């Protein structure tokens with residue numbers, strides 16, 4: 761039998777940073793709306809959410825890195841939209857923003873989640889920003905909440921008694 765740990769989705773008391781790019785703002789604004797909807801539905805106080813805006817997705821890792829240095833947040837949610845065809849450097853912007861966020865996420869003490877849409881067309885991006893295929897901002901916020909719960913347990917703030925706790929739902933799996 762093994763102990764299984766999953767972060768809870770409880771948002772009460774969490775302080776959340778959102779780093780979002782203005783490029784393709786008609787998409788990224790919807791991602792922010794989705795993220796706020798998720799956070800508020802799960803108990804995060806609106807006053808405990810800070811939104812940092814960047815010109816484009818390229819700048820997101822640099823700003824997220826400084827948000828982490830500033831400290832005080834339980835999770836950082838990165839939101840952006842990179843659409844193929846807008847410029848020839850789609851690949852660079854998409855790849856470098858993803859790599860930068862992944863590098864931060866691997867090292868940071870709090871979760872840094874990736875909510876950047878990379879789409880082949882505007883239509884595809886719209887679909888993923890609340891039209892046909894859900895809202896990637898909402899999804900990223902869900903991941904942030906779950907990961908924040910898991911990190912809290914792993915940092916020793918949670919209880920490891922095998923019972924459900926605020927920070928950790930642990931169950932015996934046979």
Ligand code: INI
Pocket residue numbers: 781783784815816817818819840841842843844846847849850853
């Ligand atoms: N930034 C985006 O967020 N999405 C894009 O689709 C995009 N394209 O295609 O060019 C984009 N470029 C701007 C980039 O993120 C930087 O802001 C710019 O290069 C200045 O550093």
